[in-house]
Amino acid sequence: MRLLKPALIIALATFTLAGCKDGQSSTRDQGAQEQETIMQRAVRKHPTPQPTNFQTREAVVEWMKRMDNPDSTFYVYLMGNNGQQLGYYVAQTRPISACTFLTPPDRLVHGEWGQGYGDFVVQAPALDGVYAGGGCNSYFFFDAATDAYIEIQGLNFFVADQPLSIEADPIRVSTQ
Structure with a gap:
């Protein structure tokens, strides 16, 4: 009986904390899923362009060449x-x-x-x-x-x- 009482308290505390954590986790998971769903819709409507000319990179390379010219x-x-x-x-x-x-x-x-x-x-x-x-x-x-x-x-x-x-x-x- 002496060991049973502390074991019951620990078990009850574990289930209580696990229940809170699960509730928080499911709310966070739901929010993350909503964000993912919205992002998928956004990408379908406006897909990320796949650049072929890389003009900004080319300009930075040219800038670096000029800065490196003594x-x-x-x-x-x-x-x-x-x-x-x-x-x-x-x-x-x-x-x-x-x-x-x-x-x-x-x-x-x-x-x-x-x-x-x-x-x-x-x-x-x-x-x-x-x-x-x-x-x-x-x-x-x-x-x-x-x-x-x-x-x-x-x-x-x-x-x-x-x-x-x-x-x-x-x-x-x-x-x-």
Whole structure:
């Protein structure tokens, strides 16, 4: 009798929990089946196209080839907030975000951290030995003629790999 009472309690709890789980499972299964049925109807009505030209991929491949060409130059046109052309630079590369790094900006810390346990992602130091922070709203490049470092912030700009027919003067770097 002593063993029978705990066994009955365990059996009753198991059946009760199994019943709840089955109810939840059947509702989830029903929802998943409804989603599948709707998706099958959607695909029948509008089948997924099977591309043959892959133009987006072709454009990305061409972009990568141009970015990988060390002899390329880029025309960086600067505009004021009113849309007026301020001028342009001829750059060795396209403008690069100042938040582009050679190493990961974060690192994973294992174990106890503060009052909790587990793994945490924390900011990693940059290669210059300091922690970078702040906004990533600046871009840099090097002037094609003088190799001068140029950083632009807060300006609207666009880039072309050929000069455009717009009224803008080149911005010259002083060679003093």
